[in-house]
Amino acid sequence: MTTAILECISTLSISAQQLRRLPKLLEGGFLKMPSTVKDSDVPNLFREPYIQTGYRPIDQKWKYYFLSLFQKHNESVNVWTHLLVALAVLLRFRTFVETEGFSWDVLSMPLVLYIIASLTYLICSILAHLLQSKSDSSQAWYDSAWYFFLPGAAFLGWMSCFGCCFAKYRYKRPYPVMRKICQVFPAGIAYILDISPVVQRILACHAEDCKDTAVWFHCLQIILFVMSSYFFSCPVPEKFFPGGCDIVGHGHQIFHVFLGLCTLCQLEAVLLDFKSRQELFTTRYSPELTQVSCVSFFALIMCSTITAAFLREKIKRKLAKKDL
Numbered sequence: 450m451t452t453a454i455l456e457c458i459s460t461l462s463i464s465a466q467q468l469r470r471l472p473k474l475l476e477g478g479f480l481k482m483p484s485t486v487k488d489s490d491v492p493n494l495f496r497e498p499y500i501q502t503g504y505r506p507i508d509q510k511w512k513y514y515f516l517s518l519f520q521k522h523n524e525s526v527n528v529w530t531h532l533l534v535a536l537a538v539l540l541r542f543r544t545f546v547e548t549e550g551f552s553w554d555v556l557s558m559p560l561v562l563y564i565i566a567s568l569t570y571l572i573c574s575i576l577a578h579l580l581q582s583k584s585d586s587s588q589a590w591y592d593s594a595w596y597f598f599l600p601g602a603a604f605l606g607w608m609s610c611f612g613c614c615f616a617k618y619r620y621k622r623p624y625p626v627m628r629k630i631c632q633v634f635p636a637g638i639a640y641i642l643d644i645s646p647v648v649q650r651i652l653a654c655h656a657e658d659c660k661d662t663a664v665w666f667h668c669l670q671i672i673l674f675v676m677s678s679y680f681f682s683c684p685v686p687e688k689f690f691p692g693g694c695d696i697v698g699h700g701h702q703i704f705h706v707f708l709g710l711c712t713l714c715q716l717e718a719v720l721l722d723f724k725s726r727q728e729l730f731t732t733r734y735s736p737e738l739t740q741v742s743c744v745s746f747f748a749l750i751m752c753s754t755i756t757a758a759f760l761r762e763k764i765k766r767k768l769a770k771k772d773l
Contacts, residue, residue, distance in 0.1 A: 482513065482516065485502065485503050485520075485521075485523075486502075486504050486505075486506050487502050487504065488500065488501050488502070490506070491507055491582070492507065495507060495581065495582055500523055502523070503521075503522045504523060505517055505520075505524075505582040506582070507582050507583070509582075511580075511583065514580050514582065515580075517579065518532075518579060524578045524581055527574075528575055531571045531574045531575050532575050534571055535568055535571040535572060538564065538567055538568060538571070598642070598646075599741065599742055600745070601642055602643050602745075603745045603746075603749045605635060605638055605639035605642055605643075606639055606749045606753070607749055607752045607753055607756065608635035608638075608639065609635045610752075610757065611635070611753075611756050612631045612632055612635040612636070614757050614760040614761075615631055616629075616631040616632050617760070618760050618763055619631075629682060633678070633681065633682055637678065640674065644671060647667050647671075648671075650664065651664055651668060662721055663717075663718045663721035663722050663725070664718075666714045666717045666718035666721065667714075667715075667718045670712075670714035670718060673708075673710050673711035674707075674708070674711045676707045677704050677705075677706075677707035677708040678704075680700045680704040680707065681701070681708075683700060684700050685700050686698065686699070686700065687699040687700060
């Protein structure tokens with residue numbers, strides 16, 4: 450094990466020596482890279498306490514931020530520390546597999562999942578620091594996101610309806626776990642996509658000592674939605690008190706309560722946003738794009754209605770055959 454670790458360190462040190470020369474090549478004219486700027490030249494969102502220089506300019510192309518891996522800036526150490534650790538994890542695991550007679554079977558899965566989890570958090574950290582100065586709130590991002598966001602949201606909304614209807618049609622009591630997956634998974638993915646711009650806004654707001662009241666309602670509605678999802682998915686508390694929650698207190702009732710509270714918080718947040726963000730909305734989105742969003746809503750309703758009606762007829766025919 451000690452030998453393997455020393456080999457990893459040796460390999461990484463050689464790579465580090467080679468990569469150390471790249472910033473000079475890039476900054477010396479081999480590839481024109483924008484110079485770093487002072488804290489006063491970037492929005493508050495991108496400033497760090499007591500860090501005054503070494504910031505990368507915002508609103509550059511994605512290519513610049515990826516190539517800034519080889520540029521000297523105030524995120525360089527953050528990026529390279531986790532990048533080197535990720536390489537070390539890969540090299541160490543490869544050595545372990547090659548020298549310890551590793552077997553890719555079920556018993557090895559916890560170790561494999563640990564490696565995957567470690568690499569996932571390291572890669573996410575690398576990308577977060579590498580792309581930190583890319584302004585996700587630029588108009589260009591919203592313009593590009595609009596074309597996949599609304600169709601994706603509409604499609605996943607329809608899949609949520611289809612999943613629930615199909616689960617009713619396909620599975621019978623005692624219900625298997627797959628029935629709940631068909632009901633929950635599409636809705637969960639749809640919610641993640643739908644809420645992603647709000648999450649981005651929450652994170653940006655809290656980074657700036659948030660004073661936006663609507664953001665707090667958005668936070669609360671997300672928490673309530675997660676809680677409602679739990680009670681929708683799990684037969685709690687009736688599982689622990691059979692017969693004691695028949696009329697009042699079973700999980701689906703609690704789900705309704707939390708989902709109702711979630712809707713109220715979401716409504717309050719939307720109303721606050723409607724009052725305070727009208728100018729921002731009209732700047733980002735033209736009337737034509739707004740009309741597209743409204744049409745997509747009615748298209749979703751139509752597709753969901755057709756799906757429900759189609760599966761309803763199949764259920765009726767299925768029940769009729771059983772009666773015969």
